[in-house]
Amino acid sequence: xxxxxxxxxxxxxxxxxxxxxxxxxxxxxxxxxxxxxxxxxxxxxxxxxxxxxxxxxxxxxxxxxxxxxxxxxxxxxxxxxxxxxxxxxxxxxxxxxxxxxxxxxxxxxxxxxxxxxxxxxxxxxxxxxxxxxxxxxxxxxxxxxxxxxxxxxxxxxxxxxxxxxxxxxxxxxxxxxxxxxxxxxxxxxxxxxxxxxxxxxxxxxxxxxxxxxxxxxxxxxxxxxxxxxxxxxxxx
Amino acid sequence: xxxxxxxxxxxxxxxxxxxxxxxxxxxxxxxxxxxxxxxxxxxxxxxxxxxxxxxxxxxxxxxxxxxxxxxxxxxxxxxxxxxxxxxxxxxxxxxxxxxxxxxxxxxxxxxxxxxxxxxxxxxxxxxxxxxxxxxxxxxxxxxxxxxxxxxxxxxxxxxxxxxxxxxxxxxxxxxxxxxxxxxxxxxxxxxxxxxxxxxxxxxxxxxxxxxxxxxxxxxxxxxxxxxxxxxxxxxxxxxxxxxxxxxxxxxxxxxxxxxxxxxxxxxxxxxxxxxxxxxxxxxxxxxxxxxxx
Numbered sequence: 192x193x194x195x196x197x198x199x200x201x202x203x204x205x206x207x208x209x210x211x212x213x214x215x216x217x218x219x220x221x222x223x224x225x226x227x228x229x230x231x232x233x234x235x236x237x238x239x240x241x242x243x244x245x246x247x248x249x250x251x252x253x254x255x256x257x258x259x260x261x262x263x264x265x266x267x268x269x270x271x272x273x274x275x276x277x278x279x280x281x282x283x284x285x286x287x288x289x290x291x292x293x294x295x296x297x298x299x300x301x302x303x304x305x306x307x308x309x310x311x312x313x314x315x316x317x318x319x320x321x322x323x324x325x326x327x328x329x330x331x332x333x334x335x336x337x338x339x340x341x342x343x344x345x346x347x348x349x350x351x352x353x354x355x356x357x358x359x360x361x362x363x364x365x366x367x368x369x370x371x372x373x374x375x376x377x378x379x380x381x382x383x384x385x386x387x388x389x390x391x392x393x394x395x396x397x398x399x400x401x402x403x404x405x406x407x408x409x410x411x412x413x414x415x416x417x418x419x420x421x422x423x424x425x426x427x
Numbered sequence: 428x429x430x431x432x433x434x435x436x437x438x439x440x441x442x443x444x445x446x447x448x449x450x451x452x453x454x455x456x457x458x459x460x461x462x463x464x465x466x467x468x469x470x471x472x473x474x475x476x477x478x479x480x481x482x483x484x485x486x487x488x489x490x491x492x493x494x495x496x497x498x499x500x501x502x503x504x505x506x507x508x509x510x511x512x513x514x515x516x517x518x519x520x521x522x523x524x525x526x527x528x529x530x531x532x533x534x535x536x537x538x539x540x541x542x543x544x545x546x547x548x549x550x551x552x553x554x555x556x557x558x559x560x561x562x563x564x565x566x567x568x569x570x571x572x573x574x575x576x577x578x579x580x581x582x583x584x585x586x587x588x589x590x591x592x593x594x595x596x597x598x599x600x601x602x603x604x605x606x607x608x609x610x611x612x613x614x615x616x617x618x619x620x621x622x623x624x625x626x627x628x629x630x631x632x633x634x635x636x637x638x639x640x641x642x643x644x645x646x647x648x649x650x651x652x653x654x655x656x657x658x659x660x661x662x663x664x665x666x667x668x669x670x671x672x673x674x675x676x677x678x679x680x681x682x683x684x685x686x687x688x689x690x691x692x693x694x695x696x697x698x699x700x701x702x703x704x705x706x707x708x709x710x711x712x713x714x715x716x717x718x719x720x
Contacts, residue, residue, distance in 0.1 A: 241606060266608035278603030280596050282661070291596045294589070295608040343608060 224397030281325030292342030442674020447629030448651035458618025467644035470626030502623025659713020
């Protein structure tokens with residue numbers, strides 16, 4: 192069953208066309224990678240799904256056309272966006288950040304349980320639960336951003352450059368947790384990542400974007416085997 | 428001694444009016460990240476609405492309640508149709524827009540009701556009661572109590588409720604808030620509405636003392652901003668205490684410090700700010716912001 196489908200999606204910031212026909216398909220419980228260089232349109236693809244940019248083409252989630260919805264409406268359908276730069280609420284504590292993530296939920300008990308789950312998934316956050324988010328390290332903020340998304344009990348997670356600016360070992364920790372989350376929850380994912388090696392630890396399929404267009408789509412194994420992918424994104 | 432206590436109680440009472448406006452400013456700032464210079468002007472408009480209604484024979488309490496409802500709608504409408512155009516842009520532009528808005532609402536009040544001083548009935552009796560051998564006006568006590576309630580309610584809203592948490596989240600990072608499913612635009616409207624309600628309370632409290640004019644709260648706004656800076660932008664309790672401090676010190680200085688007198692007492696809060704900010708740049712009760720790069 193397809194959960195999310197993008198068909199020939201276009202997007203522009205003012206006169207500048209950033210997406211020029213992106214197509215992808217994510218099955219229920221699937222994880223899909225978007226690879227590509229800086230400025231290829233990876234982040235914009237996620238923003239298009241979330242309704243943060245005006246788009247053309249078709250975006251269908253769970254059988255429903257969602258193009259043209261506002262970001263909060265898209266979130267309400269069960270798509271949680273972990274933005275590039277983490278989007279922490281700096282003056283709120285870690286716990287308050289998690290509560291904001293659970294804004295749309297009414298099940299108090301379930302919220303408390305999920306906070307516990309997040310702290311189990313990211314033990315670093317346990318000690319910082321009362322700290323302001325702005326006092327966390329970059330890695331902790333990234334973990335908090337993922338945890339905040341989990342708190343909305345989403346059906347799909349959009350992850351934007353979760354490794355950006357992190358030390359390699361920290362980035363690996365974050366992706367280990369994401370992989371565990373995927374196994375335990377079955378949440379579908381769209382993973383945008385410049386570090387293709389990390390992306391391939393999580394995703395089943397991926398597409399490569401170049402100047403706003405999908406140029407190559409395949410399974411992780413297929414893509415990993417291709418010379419041009421290895422040269423461009425896997426460091427030789 | 429009697430004179431001293433009297434001055435302190437009166438100071439608390441005028442300080443309470445600054446506090447109400449200061450609370451409204453803190454509320455808008457917490458919910459939108461902006462300082463709204465029009466807060467006083469909007470409050471005056473609310474007071475005029477109550478005044479018009481009492482002239483029509485509506486009982487004072489009902490008239491004030493109606494002006495509070497009016498203010499909520501006014502605040503929400505101003506956010507929806509005016510401020511929204513500027514919220515995504517440069518915050519400096521938005522603040523300047525609120526200064527323009529102050530001029531506009533003051534002008535509207537003057538145009539509708541003229542610039543003459545109007546008598547506004549007092550919510551509290553003008554009698555005095557004896558406290559510790561000192562006669563204190565019931566109005567001073569009542570005004571102070573109302574502000575304590577407003578302060579506790581504001582603090583509880585931000586710290587204890589989901590709405591308060593959502594308002595703060597929207598102010599800090601609207602994009603991220605929307606990704607978490609918060610209806611950002613509706614929350615901004617509600618934030619402005621609640622702040623305008625606090626302003627309306629201030630207007631109703633101060634109008635009997637100052638008599639109603641379009642510029643009635645211009646002075647109070649200056650003191651309220653002083654209280655906001657002194658108390659710390661993030662702390663409802665802090666700004667109320669700062670406002671009381673300003674009200675009391677101003678009164679005491681005018682009487683006991685010979686060269687200050689009534690002409691120079693307006694300078695007192697600013698000297699206080701100057702001293703405090705050298706020692707504590709985040710204000711007396713504000714949180715220090717840590718920026719990690």
